[in-house]
Amino acid sequence: xxxxxxxxxxxxxxxxxxxxxxxxxxxxxxxxxxxxxxxxxxxxxxxxxxxxxxxxxxxxxxxxxxxxxxxxxxxxxxxxxxxxxxxxxxxxxxxxxxxxxxxxxxxxxxxxxxxxxxxxxxxxxxxxxxxxxxxxxxxxxxxxxxxxxxxxxxxxxxxxxxxxxxxxxxxxxxxxxxxxxxxxxxxxxxxxxxxxxxxxxxxxxxxxxxxxxxxxxxxxxxxxxxxxxxxxxxxxxxxxxxxxxxxxxxxxxxxxxxxxxxxxxxxxxxxxxxxxxxxxxxxxxxxxxxxxxxxxxxxxxxxxxxxxxxxxxxxxxxxxxxxxxxxxxxxxxxxxxx
Amino acid sequence: xxxxxxxxxxxxxxxxxxxxxxxxxxxxxxxxxxxxxxxxxxxxxxxxxxxxxxxxxxxxxxxxxxxxxxxxxxxxxxxxxxxxxxxxxxxxxxxxxxxxxxxxxxxxxxxxxxxxxxxxxxxxxxxxxxxxxxxxxxxxxxxxxxxxxxxxxxxxxxxxxxxxxxxxxxxxxxxxxxxxxxxxxxxxxxxxxxxxxxxxxxxxxxxxxxxxxxxxxxxxxxxxxxxxxxxxxxxxxxxxxxxxxxxxxxxxxxxxxxxxxxxxxxxxxxxxxxxxxxxxxxxxxxxxxxxxxxxxxxxxxxxxxxxxxxxxxxxxxxxxxxxxxxxxxxxxxxxxxx
DNA sequence: TCCTATCATGTAAACGTTTCCATGGACCCA
DNA sequence: TGGGTCCATGGAAACGTTTACATGATAGGA
Numbered sequence: 001x002x003x004x005x006x007x008x009x010x011x012x013x014x015x016x017x018x019x020x021x022x023x024x025x026x027x028x029x030x031x032x033x034x035x036x037x038x039x040x041x042x043x044x045x046x047x048x049x050x051x052x053x054x055x056x057x058x059x060x061x062x063x064x065x066x067x068x069x070x071x072x073x074x075x076x077x078x079x080x081x082x083x084x085x086x087x088x089x090x091x092x093x094x095x096x097x098x099x100x101x102x103x104x105x106x107x108x109x110x111x112x113x114x115x116x117x118x119x120x121x122x123x124x125x126x127x128x129x130x131x132x133x134x135x136x137x138x139x140x141x142x143x144x145x146x147x148x149x150x151x152x153x154x155x156x157x158x159x160x161x162x163x164x165x166x167x168x169x170x171x172x173x174x175x176x177x178x179x180x181x182x183x184x185x186x187x188x189x190x191x192x193x194x195x196x197x198x199x200x201x202x203x204x205x206x207x208x209x210x211x212x213x214x215x216x217x218x219x220x221x222x223x224x225x226x227x228x229x230x231x232x233x234x235x236x237x238x239x240x241x242x243x244x245x246x247x248x249x250x251x252x253x254x255x256x257x258x259x260x261x262x263x264x265x266x267x268x269x270x271x272x273x274x275x276x277x278x279x280x281x282x283x284x285x286x287x288x289x290x291x292x293x294x295x296x297x298x299x300x301x302x303x304x305x306x307x308x309x310x311x312x313x314x315x316x317x318x319x320x321x322x323x324x325x326x327x328x329x330x331x332x333x334x335x336x337x338x
Numbered sequence: 339x340x341x342x343x344x345x346x347x348x349x350x351x352x353x354x355x356x357x358x359x360x361x362x363x364x365x366x367x368x369x370x371x372x373x374x375x376x377x378x379x380x381x382x383x384x385x386x387x388x389x390x391x392x393x394x395x396x397x398x399x400x401x402x403x404x405x406x407x408x409x410x411x412x413x414x415x416x417x418x419x420x421x422x423x424x425x426x427x428x429x430x431x432x433x434x435x436x437x438x439x440x441x442x443x444x445x446x447x448x449x450x451x452x453x454x455x456x457x458x459x460x461x462x463x464x465x466x467x468x469x470x471x472x473x474x475x476x477x478x479x480x481x482x483x484x485x486x487x488x489x490x491x492x493x494x495x496x497x498x499x500x501x502x503x504x505x506x507x508x509x510x511x512x513x514x515x516x517x518x519x520x521x522x523x524x525x526x527x528x529x530x531x532x533x534x535x536x537x538x539x540x541x542x543x544x545x546x547x548x549x550x551x552x553x554x555x556x557x558x559x560x561x562x563x564x565x566x567x568x569x570x571x572x573x574x575x576x577x578x579x580x581x582x583x584x585x586x587x588x589x590x591x592x593x594x595x596x597x598x599x600x601x602x603x604x605x606x607x608x609x610x611x612x613x614x615x616x617x618x619x620x621x622x623x624x625x626x627x628x629x630x631x632x633x634x635x636x637x638x639x640x641x642x643x644x645x646x647x648x649x650x651x652x653x654x655x656x657x658x659x660x661x662x663x664x665x666x667x668x669x670x671x672x673x674x675x676x
Numbered sequence: 677t678c679c680t681a682t683c684a685t686g687t688a689a690a691c692g693t694t695t696c697c698a699t700g701g702a703c704c705c706a
Numbered sequence: 707t708g709g710g711t712c713c714a715t716g717g718a719a720a721c722g723t724t725t726a727c728a729t730g731a732t733a734g735g736a
Contacts, residue, residue: 001476001692003691003692003693004692004693004694005692005693013715013716014715014716014717015692015693015694015716015717016694016695016715016716016717016718017714017715017716019693019694019695020694020695020714020715022693023694026713027712027713027714027715028713028714028715029713029714029715032714032715046447046450046451047451047692047693048392048451048453048691048692048693049451049452049453049693050388050391050392050397050452050453050691050692050693051392051691051692051693051694051721052692052693052694053388053693053721054386054388054389054392054691054692054693054694054720054721054722054723055692055693055694055695055720055721056693056694056695056721057721059388069413069416069417069420070413070414070417072408072410075407075408075413076408078407079407079408079434082407082434086444091431091448091452093429093431094432096417096420106424109384110429112384113384113385113386113387114387114388114429115386115387115388138339221614250614250615250618253618254617254618257618276559276588277588277615277618277619279592280588280591280592280595280615280619280620281615281618281619281620282618282619282620282621283620339722341721341722341723342722342723342724343722343723351685351686352685352686352687353686353687353722353723353724354685354686354687354688354724354725355684355685355686357723357724357725358684358685358724358725360723361724365682365683365684365685366683366684366685367683367684367685370684370685385722385723386721386722386723387723388721388722388723389691389721389722389723389724390722390723390724391691391723392690392691392692392693392721392722392723392724393690393691393722393723393724393725394691394723394724394725395691
């Protein structure tokens with residue numbers, strides 16, 4: 001591989017000068033600059049980022065560890081993160097934890113060893129030792145979407161409570177009383193928040209969340225299917241199933257369809273996370289939409305601040321209800337309609 | 339940051355011995371090994387992969403440049419690639435080209451400068467100079483899904499011709515004669531292959547593909563919508579629209595729904611690329627499914643071979659037709675049914 | 677008992693950069 | 707004309723590893 005040394009040789013200059021040209025250092029003559037650029041061109045020189053990183057202790061890279069790439073929510077998040085990072089001059093390395101603590105560990109460790117400049121994590125739960133270590137260590141860390149209570153890491157997330165209250169109001173207004181929920185892992189902050197808000201919403205209408213109407217899921221499609229099947233097997237099945245992420249909603253749809261039941265006539269369905277496909281399902285699904293891309297952008301900027309040495313602030317953005325047809329005819333004066 | 343030197347000091351050994359322990363070199367005494375491990379533990383030592391890579395000229399990383407992370411097809415591909423790479427001891431850095439040659443260039447250049455051990459590319463077209471340079475250069479490269487004719491880079495892809503012929507047969511058997519297609523960029527190999535196979539399929543039934551029934555898309559949803567709108571504006575709209583990827587099918591669905599038309603009664607719809615959502619759309623969509631995950635795994639193994647110095651072989655895997663309801667009632671003896 | 681092979685360990689070079697410091701020349705001002 | 711400043715350039719150290727080579731010790735075979 002051709003290095004800076006070869007360039008220096010053909011340009012008839014020292015490596016120091018070549019380096020200066022390559023880094024836009026002001027103190028270099030036009031003649032030298034020209035000769036260096038000509039040499040790099042002629043030799044097809046390509047800088048060795050590895051060597052540069054070793055010397056400068058900066059990799060120009062940030063890590064992003066998410067729970068599940070296959071989940072369209074995280075895909076969109078990842079895309080926004082990469083885009084914003086690129087405009088700020090950073091590359092992004094994505095680690096897919098697949099909702100597994102061991103994989104989360106694996107990726108966080110790998111990224112730290114790679115000496116990324118900063119780390120964006122959506123922690124599965126508080127039980128990944130490496131994540132905790134990273135949160136406490138010297139590398140800048142920002143949590144996105146989910147967070148770990150008790151750490152003093154900045155968090156960029158959306159608050160679904162208001163939207164969930166709106167959802168319960170909506171369901172109540174449509175006459176539904178038997179409300180069931182498929183939760184995520186209760187170890188995740190988002191998992192807990194969503195079921196808590198749901199329960200609070202019911203309480204506001206004088207209803208309580210029946211124990212058998214709580215299905216424990218793991219944010220993956222298969223768990224949504226199983227939970228829904230259990231609901232439908234109950235002597236008194238619920239009127240509505242609220243899946244707390246889009247994949248579990250997909251599983252629920254599967255389970256309902258497999259029994260030949262219709263949404264919303266036989267059972268209504270609502271989901272957390274809005275994705276394009278939800279306007280094309282049969283029927284279109286009422287959802288709670290997060291400002292996903294904005295979340296990603298804000299998180300990157302917070303991380304960049306942290307890397308630059310300034311303190312980063314946590315951000316909470318609101319989610320909102322998107323009423324479609326999967327819970328019955330929309331109430332006349334409701335939230336956003338599609 | 340604590341380095342191998344600090345570990346050596348606290349262990350009372352030389353850096354060479356520490357390095358040997360860390361790399362599992364056989365020639366090291368049990369006592370030394372123990373002391374080193376104790377020291378790493380005590381100091382919280384974390385190896386510096388950057389320095390290691392500089393010395394060994396191996397990064398343990400492969401690059402993956404795809405056209406669009408938001409496309410579920412590529413998401414699934416990326417996930418499979420990461421999984422297989424991980425079992426082989428590699429990390430993956432994903433670059434999202436967003437169907438833009440300049441972004442493809444940007445990512446390929448960045449990955450080469452990062453000195454990745456090998457590169458997996460799904461090239462948008464043959465017009466990215468960096469991709470061509472990479473293909474000709476010393477870094478091992480494998481093309482996946484799409485490829486660039488004229489290069490001698492191994493290719494791992496699926497062949498959709500047979501399945502497209504099956505699709506045309508299926509449509510013909512259902513009585514459809516006005517067949518329209520939304521193509522991808524004709525600069526991509528997959529884009530060309532799909533329209534060619536479609537035209538050939540029609541020819542086999544004595545039909546020709548009318549010029550106004552060819553919509554030029556770009557593999558993104560919006561282009562599918564626009565192409566479909568143009569089809570529907572024709573004095574004689576087509577009976578069937580075949581979208582050559584899943585996002586354009588989503589756009590088509592949008593356009594059809596926006597006019598209050600029904601699938602398949604008013605216009606039938608079929609798509610290339612099968613994704614879970616297609617069984618939940620209204621109606622479920624007839625598609626051509628690729629062995630996406632397998633494609634990713636095979637590509638990684640081919641690349642690993644190349645990196646190891648062995649010649650890699652190209653692979654072509656077959657796609658197959660999945661009949662659902664979006665083209666009308668399935669013919670009694672058809673392809674795979676769902 | 678001596679020679680040799682084997683083994684555990686250490687020393688130091690090398691990987692490709694960036695950057696501190698030194699050097700010499702040109703220029704400016706008095 | 708002399709002294710000082712600034713600028714372009716080069717030499718060399720440093721970043722944290724791995725590894726070739728050297729060394730001393732230990733053991734095994736004759």
